[in-house]
Amino acid sequence: MDKEDTKHIIKERSKAYATQLWELIRDQVNKHPAETSAKNRPVPPRKTAEYKWLLNLLVAAPYVLVVTFTLSFFWDFDGLSATFFEYSFNFEGLLRILSISGLIGFLTNWLAITMLFRPTHRRPLLGQGLVPSQKDRIAYRLALAVSEDLINPEIIKQKIHESQAIARYRKKATVYVKNIIDDPEFRDGLKKLVVGYVDEMIADPEVRSSIAKSLIEQIDDAIEENSFEKVALRAYSFLKGREMQDLVENALQKLPTGIEKGLNRMDHFLDELPEKLDEHGSVIEDLVTSLLYKLINQLDVQALVEDNLRAYDERKLEQLIKNASNDQLKYIQYLGAVLGTFGGFIIWEPMASIIVLSVIIGSVILADMLIFSLKKKNQP
Structure with missing residues (x-):
């Protein structure tokens, strides 16, 4: 087996044990769920009309106007007139004038509101609704306003600084890590994983030989030629009557036993880990803050918002706007019938x-x- 094959074996086995380590950590994470402090913001209630009865009354206006217009074909104050304060009023044709004016007011408002959203796709003669046709421009302008005034890197940094979120979550993370590493099941699993990894690596003669060769090369590189240390190593190998390669491999074979005896140091390290995290808390916070700021500086808020708005379906956008302002749009639509009727009075008697x-x-x-x-x- 050549050197490349040995490296491949070491790499694959390391990956396998890394997967087992990740599974061990994941099991502990599932066993100790983190506290979620995120609060769901309440949905703002839809503002409904204070006088709901008025909207219901306005809804009936177009129907009344249609009935009035139909009635005008059969009777329309024919020949009826009156005098008030020496001013003569001729009522003939009034029903048709009022009904047509009211229906025109209603239909123009209805058409104007409809043309905001329909047709969703460009038609040869009917064109396209205002919102769908200008969706790209609306997305650009809205994204620009959001990125400049609502959400930009400086505002995000300011909010992070004001909320002290990194410090709070660092403290919570330290407590969370302590809960995990204090679990006896986690410590036993970690120890077995370490011993199993070392034992499997050393048990393979090819891997053990490769590790020993690599160690010897590093020792030779670290010691100057013809130095006392290198002479002493050669003398030790000569007195033992064995090659340095055999001596190192023999020492490696004893490594798993030595690791098992020294695992109490791992317990000591895990016990001190939360305290070390607290001790270097400011350094960790500065590092996380620096990394977070770099990430935020690379975040193009305008492009993110604009791309999402461009991808938004026209019908969904229409439904979103209508759901937020449906009552107001209905008021505008049906109020057109009333205002149109008033316009009819002006036509009749200015x-x-x-x-x-x-x-x-x-x-x-x-x-x-x-x-x-x-x-x-x-x-x-």
Whole structure:
């Protein structure tokens, strides 16, 4: 067996024992689950309309307008007129004017909201919805805003520093490691693994010979030629009547027994390990912080957000926006029917309608300002 084959055997056996060591550690990790301190942030509740009945009332407006428009074909205040304060009002055709104006207001708002999202894919004549057609630009602008103002390396570093997260988790990690290494089952398994690894390696004559040869080469390289140490080694080999290779291999054969006797030192090392981790806690924290900062500096937040938004399905994006603002979109849609109906009054009688609508709108605005002011004063 040549040197390369021996190295391959050592490498494969080392991998096998490394796998066993990992399984031993994994079993201990499963046996001692780490405490999870992450808290799930509550989902912000969807803001619903304060006056739900008003939305339900507005939903009926398009249906009422359709019925009114249908009725106008059979009866529409035919020949009906009236005089108020010497001002003559002709009601003939009013139903059709109001119903058409209201339906136009409803349909234009419905079309505007629909065109935000549909069609999802470009059509030859219908084009494409605003959000799908501008998805790349929206993704870029949103990612830019997120990376500059919300999540960037400097903000992440600041939050890590302010929260003292590394120090807290280092302390928790030390306690966690202590719980694992204090487990007698873990220590017994680790000792058996070490002894088994050394015993299997030394038991193979080819491997033992390769290790001995490597040790001799390292000793020769470390000792100067014609030095006292090298002369002493040669004299020792001559007096024993054996080659240095045989002497080293013989010493290696006794290695497993020596390791078994010295395993109490491993216990001593494991006992001191948590204390050593605490003693060098600041060094560990500085090292972890430095590595974490290097990782953060290499993190391109803008590209990460932009790529994820670009890959986001248009229908999912539409559903996301609608789920967050469905009531408000419905208000806009159905309110168009009411505003369109008011527009019909202006078409019918411009001057009188403008005066009445101005009074109504002004009253609503003043009432809103008054209520808002009162609520603001009552807030603590």
